Amino acid sequence: MNTTTVPTPQKPWETTNKQRLSTASIIFAAILISFIVIKLTGLDGKLGFLSTLFIVSTLLIFIQQWRLRDKAAAKDSLLSSFALLGMIMTVIPIVSIVYTVVIKGYKGIHFGMFINDMSLNSVNDPIKDGGLLHALVGTIIMVGGALVISFPIGVLTALYLTEIRGKLSRPIPSIVAGLFILSSLVYPVTKSLSGMMGSFALSILMIPTIARTSEEMLRLIPQELREAGVALGGTQWRTVAGVILPAARSGLVTAIILGMARIIGETAPLLLVSGGGDSLNFNPTSGAMGSLPYYIWKAFLTGGTDEAFARAWGGLLVLLAFIFILFGLARFISGRKGN
Amino acid sequence: MSTPNLVIPPPREITTKPRRSDQIFRGVVTVGGMASLVILGLIALFLSVKGIHILREEKFGFISGSKWEVITDDSGSIAESSFGIGAMLVGTLLCSIIAIAIGVPIAVLGALYLTFYAKGAVKNFLVSLVDLMAAFPSLLYGFWAFFIFMSSAEYWAKLLNKYFGFIPFFEVPAPIFERSPFIAGLVLAIMIIPIVTSISREIFDQTPLDRIQAAYALGASKLAMIRAVVIPFGRGGVIGGAMLGLGRAMGETVAVYTVLNVVYQINWQVLFGAGGNVASLILLKFGEAGPYEVDALMAAGLILFLLTLFVNAVADVLINRFGSKGR
Numbered sequence: 001m002n003t004t005t006v007p008t009p010q011k012p013w014e015t016t017n018k019q020r021l022s023t024a025s026i027i028f029a030a031i032l033i034s035f036i037v038i039k040l041t042g043l044d045g046k047l048g049f050l051s052t053l054f055i056v057s058t059l060l061i062f063i064q065q066w067r068l069r070d071k072a073a074a075k076d077s078l079l080s081s082f083a084l085l086g087m088i089m090t091v092i093p094i095v096s097i098v099y100t101v102v103i104k105g106y107k108g109i110h111f112g113m114f115i116n117d118m119s120l121n122s123v124n125d126p127i128k129d130g131g132l133l134h135a136l137v138g139t140i141i142m143v144g145g146a147l148v149i150s151f152p153i154g155v156l157t158a159l160y161l162t163e164i165r166g167k168l169s170r171p172i173p174s175i176v177a178g179l180f181i182l183s184s185l186v187y188p189v190t191k192s193l194s195g196m197m198g199s200f201a202l203s204i205l206m207i208p209t210i211a212r213t214s215e216e217m218l219r220l221i222p223q224e225l226r227e228a229g230v231a232l233g234g235t236q237w238r239t240v241a242g243v244i245l246p247a248a249r250s251g252l253v254t255a256i257i258l259g260m261a262r263i264i265g266e267t268a269p270l271l272l273v274s275g276g277g278d279s280l281n282f283n284p285t286s287g288a289m290g291s292l293p294y295y296i297w298k299a300f301l302t303g304g305t306d307e308a309f310a311r312a313w314g315g316l317l318v319l320l321a322f323i324f325i326l327f328g329l330a331r332f333i334s335g336r337k338g339n
Numbered sequence: 340m341s342t343p344n345l346v347i348p349p350p351r352e353i354t355t356k357p358r359r360s361d362q363i364f365r366g367v368v369t370v371g372g373m374a375s376l377v378i379l380g381l382i383a384l385f386l387s388v389k390g391i392h393i394l395r396e397e398k399f400g401f402i403s404g405s406k407w408e409v410i411t412d413d414s415g416s417i418a419e420s421s422f423g424i425g426a427m428l429v430g431t432l433l434c435s436i437i438a439i440a441i442g443v444p445i446a447v448l449g450a451l452y453l454t455f456y457a458k459g460a461v462k463n464f465l466v467s468l469v470d471l472m473a474a475f476p477s478l479l480y481g482f483w484a485f486f487i488f489m490s491s492a493e494y495w496a497k498l499l500n501k502y503f504g505f506i507p508f509f510e511v512p513a514p515i516f517e518r519s520p521f522i523a524g525l526v527l528a529i530m531i532i533p534i535v536t537s538i539s540r541e542i543f544d545q546t547p548l549d550r551i552q553a554a555y556a557l558g559a560s561k562l563a564m565i566r567a568v569v570i571p572f573g574r575g576g577v578i579g580g581a582m583l584g585l586g587r588a589m590g591e592t593v594a595v596y597t598v599l600n601v602v603y604q605i606n607w608q609v610l611f612g613a614g615g616n617v618a619s620l621i622l623l624k625f626g627e628a629g630p631y632e633v634d635a636l637m638a639a640g641l642i643l644f645l646l647t648l649f650v651n652a653v654a655d656v657l658i659n660r661f662g663s664k665g666r
Contacts, residue, residue: 047491076560083456086448087465090536093529094472097483156371164368170651172644173590175618176382179640184385207375236357237364258474265476268592268622293478300482316479327471
């Protein structure tokens, strides 16, 4: 009779306890050494500690890899350390920005700000007075107007690029968009600043974003769908209208949302062409129109008191919230399909 | 045996001529697609129409000169004027070069991390975070930089001055480190990092998998693989992405206006708190400018527009040639 021995499953690729211990000891040693370095030298502060920690741990890992394996592995570990450093340095500003805006901004948020405008208040008044209703309304009207103009042009550009082929559309500096509207429409035609001019300037900045995003989305549509549409006897027009665009619908919505997120905080062109209103104005064709960026800009630059700064940070928080919502929406819509 | 009665069908005409509906469709799409190109043309046209007489008066001095003044006589009409954006062009270049020099290495390392090290949920989260950061408005960067970032940046500027002060670039005529081109360049670097990161990541992602696997199969470590496969493949695209970032940095208005102390002089000493760029000059002077000065600002805008158009076109060529759609 044979006894069969069943080998217990081995997983040689898993990290062993010994390896875990050595990793832990390296982290511990790195923190310890950086503490000592900080104490012995003049370096201090969080930044000094973090940079020392980085240098020390990189060195320790380098030595460990060299001892355990060879020179190539040690150099390899250097790259992974530096790649991680690059990522961390990218992430630090965004965390700091969001943190700052939330911490400083929530003091400037109160319910009254969504039902009042600034026509009777100056930026230095107590925060409870006045609000940013006019700015919200102005931003929504101008962004909406810009959307109406840029969506057709953006999608047509994208269709041109994907269905007929070509190469177009470039980003331009935002201030140039403002100057262009000034020189082409405001001075020769209307002679006054208004919300509609703001919409035009914003749409110039919005078209490249919408065109590029829609183009990417249209390229994701499988070529087979186009061929199937044509093979069934559809003309190119019927194929695009009946097959391609419906299939890319969620992608186009994403393009709209990303375009809005791109321009909602745009300041420079609005400073030039929309006039900056402090009172509620629903009419885009006449009169100065306020906007969220202008509201923030004015509070920061003309104020100087704590109230004005709180107001501005509050406005920034509202703006940031808009961007987060738009961005989350775009992620949600584009992620729902496909995956 | 009779020959079968062969009926030879008449040759059919094979045509690729689209139908009427398709012709209309193609026409509409082409017109719409051209619209964005037409807008670019119109921008150049209108800015030139307004600004050309300034350029004609100042000639080459508009680019090389560094004086911007309008002297009015008592009745308010212009007695003497001289416009030159030389100082601002130098400032623009200085800030954007600092931004590129600092931002691009960080962005490329970050992109390498995202492509070859990060996995699963962490990777998705970081990618979204970087994309979100690219959508932040410059106003937000500007005020954050002014209130939060400035003090640390000033500290680094002092360190640089202390240890590298013998290099002419890092000298300062007076110990004013606030609001310097160096700090503006750092802020611009932070602003372009997400753009360059996401383009580089897209291009690294397209590295042919078989070559990566081949490198690993030959025993390459990750470093060796990246050096031998990824970098040669992605170099052009990354340079293109950096150029796109450069275009953004050159055209940046609000963030630079907020952070930089706009002074009308050519200043090569990056740590000293004086400088400027063309876009912030336009914003600064626009408020109190009369019609004649506005024309000069239009001319400045034209120069800026042509400059960024050129940079973006180079970026486009590089990105397309090296196989990505770009951003």
